[in-house]
Amino acid sequence: MSYPNSEQLSKWRRQFHQMPEIGWSEFVTTATLITTLRDMGYQVLTGKEFLNPAAILGRDRQDVDKGVARAQAAGVDPNLLAEIAGLTGCLALLDTGVEGPTIALRFDIDCVAVNESRDSRHLPFSQGFASLNPGYMHACGHDGHMAIGLGVAQWLIANRASLRGRVKLIFQPAEEGVRGARPVVEGGSLDDVDYFLSAHLGMGCPSGEIVVNPQDFLCTTKLDFRFDGISAHAGVNPQGGANALVGACHCVSQLMGIPRHGEGMTRINVGTLQAGEGRNVIPSSALLQLEVRGDCQQINQYMTQRALSIGEGIAQGFGLRFEHEVMGEAVDLHNDMQLIELVSHIARDNVGLSLREDSFGGSEDATLLVKRVQERGGKAIYFVLGATISAGHHEANFDFDEASLLPGVQVFTGCISALIGC
Numbered sequence: 001m002s003y004p005n006s007e008q009l010s011k012w013r014r015q016f017h018q019m020p021e022i023g024w025s026e027f028v029t030t031a032t033l034i035t036t037l038r039d040m041g042y043q044v045l046t047g048k049e050f051l052n053p054a055a056i057l058g059r060d061r062q063d064v065d066k067g068v069a070r071a072q073a074a075g076v077d078p079n080l081l082a083e084i085a086g087l088t089g090c091l092a093l094l095d096t097g098v099e100g101p102t103i104a105l106r107f108d109i110d111c112v113a114v115n116e117s118r119d120s121r122h123l124p125f126s127q128g129f130a131s132l133n134p135g136y137m138h139a140c141g142h143d144g145h146m147a148i149g150l151g152v153a154q155w156l157i158a159n160r161a162s163l164r165g166r167v168k169l170i171f172q173p174a175e176e177g178v179r180g181a182r183p184v185v186e187g188g189s190l191d192d193v194d195y196f197l198s199a200h201l202g203m204g205c206p207s208g209e210i211v212v213n214p215q216d217f218l219c220t221t222k223l224d225f226r227f228d229g230i231s232a233h234a235g236v237n238p239q240g241g242a243n244a245l246v247g248a249c250h251c252v253s254q255l256m257g258i259p260r261h262g263e264g265m266t267r268i269n270v271g272t273l274q275a276g277e278g279r280n281v282i283p284s285s286a287l288l289q290l291e292v293r294g295d296c297q298q299i300n301q302y303m304t305q306r307a308l309s310i311g312e313g314i315a316q317g318f319g320l321r322f323e324h325e326v327m328g329e330a331v332d333l334h335n336d337m338q339l340i341e342l343v344s345h346i347a348r349d350n351v352g353l354s355l356r357e358d359s360f361g362g363s364e365d366a367t368l369l370v371k372r373v374q375e376r377g378g379k380a381i382y383f384v385l386g387a388t389i390s391a392g393h394h395e396a397n398f399d400f401d402e403a404s405l406l407p408g409v410q411v412f413t414g415c416i417s418a419l420i421g422c
């Protein structure tokens with residue numbers, strides 16, 4: 001069975017690396033994926049055929065508009081942009097026409113708001129494929145995920161005659177901030193899936209190794225809190241105002257004081273506070289961007305509920321109006337034993353990777369996809385594919401070892417062969 005070569009995988013990775021796009025603005029990326037996949041012979045679902053717009057989380061209209069403008073400037077076919085209809089990401093479907101299980105693989109496609117290093121020791125810079133989109137960078141490795149996804153796509157086409165069933169390659173937007181998975185779930189494309197596999201590169205696991213069953217995924221909810229008060233003259237009529245800034249400040253300190261939970265880990269962070277209009281005006285509006293996390297759904301729910309009741313209570317105390325919006329969410333992870341055994345076997349015996357045990361310690365919205373597949377009786381796994389990194393994820397000097405791309409393709413295709421090979 002033929003594999004794409006490492007050079008082609010690096011070429012794809014570098015192409016994506018040069019055009020990083022933040023979640024929900026990945027229009028050039030999506031157009032590149034669709035065109036490449038259709039050229040290979042895939043049926044590709046886009047826009048509302050792929051995502052349920054009603055379930056979208058944390059989509060910033062300005063990011064979307066900028067992304068569309070960037071795609072237009074980059075010469076993306078207007079018909080393709082119209083087809084994407086403002087909704088990034090896509091799903092490539094391979095139907096062998098032979099009865100058999102359905103497999104879904106997920107690759108995330110967005111970047112991070114990091115300004116890429118221009119240090120000569122930073123390989124993407126010294127090799128001339130650094131970000132061309134200032135302020136944004138593929139600093140998490142999702143460029144590598146897409147390259148692996150296209151490598152798997154190429155392998156599937158070359159080997160389709162020896163496969164049965166169907167394979168869905170999901171290229172998911174907006175993983176950062178855990179925003180993109182819910183509309184994929186609600187789009188329904190996972191509902192007939194028997195096996196689901198997804199992975200992240202790096203995450204502390206070096207090249208040549210794999211963490212098949214990472215532990216300690218945190219459930220998380222990302223929230224925006226909005227307080228609306230009444231503006232007034234700060235000298236003449238302060239008693240006529242309702243101070244949203246002061247309310248928001250009290251809210252922050254109360255949020256940080258939510259009691260820990262005796263049954264598991266919790267986290268809370270208020271990342272931003274924007275408030276007020278001018279020095280001599282009673283501030284009439286405030287916005288908090290915060291997140292809570294918990295060991296399991298019950299503990300995350302506890303954190304979310306406590307945070308919401310603080311927001312409501314503060315609003316009442318200060319005579320403000322309170323609104324909240326869920327901007328992102330992820331759950332914990334429970335990989336299925338059948339797939340743990342399969343990925344372990346393929347990675348160790350076929351690809352030659354060493355198995356390693358490790359914790360994840362963060363959150364990942366692939367967990368929502370895993371959960372949906374498992375709820376419908378399918379089996380699912382999320383694993384960490386070793387890739388030596390030059391700096392931490394989300395740092396300006398982040399880069400990963402491109403030699404890890406081919407083993408990534410081989411782990412996925414080895415599993416596909418085992419599951420639906422004739």
Ligand SMILES: [Zn+2]
Nearest residue numbers: 140176393394
């Ligand atoms: Zn990331």
Ligand SMILES: [Zn+2]
Nearest residue numbers: 140141142200
């Ligand atoms: Zn990531």
